């Protein structure tokens with residue numbers, strides 16, 4: 387799960403990585419050059435200097451030449467970034483919330499929104515436009531292996547175009563301090579071959595799986611009795627709300643709590659019993675008045691919502 391600018395997996399990240407190497411190498415060369423000059427100055431025999439000549443050459447001509455070349459180079463490379471437009475691209479909306487990400491796709495057949503959380507899936511080789519918004523404070527989406535960071539500002543739409551060229555899982559992180567759990571506000575981008583992406587999206591469009599057996603049915607009943615539906619949607623079970631992540635297919639996700647815990651029955655149960663232990667301040671209260679067996683049934687039910 388790479389979250390590294392040094393391992394680009396798409397054209398934008400490759401350009402940014404190259405700019406980074408050129409700047410670092412250029413800066414290192416200049417540093418060495420200045421150090422050598424300093425040594426020469428320290429070791430030379432005392433005698434008359436010609437300060438005007440040094441100021442003109444090293445103080446004016448040299449920086450002007452270096453900065454002009456860098457400006458031309460970075461302008462040329464930036465022009466090659468993926469065009470920032472939604473035309474012809476796969477459209478995804480991501481909304482930053484304290485401290486998780488709501489992700490929406492449009493179902494091309496029904497026109498309805500397909501809502502999920504903390505995970506973006508993209509087809510390899512296709513341009514994707516991610517519309518960005520925030521409902522509370524400023525967040526920023528940064529997927530280092532795929533693109534530069536773009537802020538998500540309340541009351542304003544921003545956007546980010548990117549293309550993934552290699553299948554894989556790429557970690558992303560909120561890159562604008564947004565409060566107590568900013569550090570635990572991560573997201574994973576999963577890039578698939580196009581056919582697998584289509585299958586994934588079709589599966590996400592379906593309503594939640596019916597519980598297979600009495601134990602899982604007990605879990606679903608606990609979800610209703612505990613009023614989890616006040617903040618969470620399970621399509622086909624509870625009414626839409628977006629105070630908390632959509633759980634219709636929560637079992638299909640790699641992580642829960644915005645990249646914080648690996649997703650399985652054990653972590654689901656622990657999270658439901660005491661979310662504040664994992665993310666103090668998270669906007670989910672601990673479940674109360676549930677016996678152990680009911681909690682296990684609830685966690686198993688959520689795990690089976692693939």
Ligand SMILES: [Cu+2]
Nearest residue numbers: 560562564568
């Ligand atoms: Cu943040």
